[in-house]
Amino acid sequence: MNFDKELDARGLNCPLPILRTKKALAEMSSGQVLKVIATDPGSVKDMQAFAKQTGNELVSSAESGGEFVFFMKKK
Template sequence: MTDFTKELDARNLNCPLPILRTKKALADLNSGDVLKIVATDPGAVKDFEAFAKQTGNELLEHGEAGGEFTFFMKKG
């Protein structure tokens, strides 16, 4: 498991809300901090991969268990 600075609960939110909430949460973090995001939207996987490429933040890892998707994103 990856160490993280802050956790964001994006369960039961549909696109684009998980990305928008993530963007807002990352703005409050320092460079190098890690944000853990938990989402239930199946489209979140490709959304977070695209978001990481577009913003320069690093998607460290992601996984799925029981219909919940967990992402660890490092602020660039």
């Protein structure tokens, strides 16, 4: 998937992946896509809740080898 910016949140625990995602999205334009890589298992539910609360679109999420990859489109 194409993305405009990548955020490496590996090794960070809740709430840091969400806080960094929020900051990264704030620096982006509407319609741009942020790729987030995290290792915190709680980030799966956190990203879903964050998308609902903020109106940003969680385009996809996947897990591979203990890493979670999210693609979030800015509203």
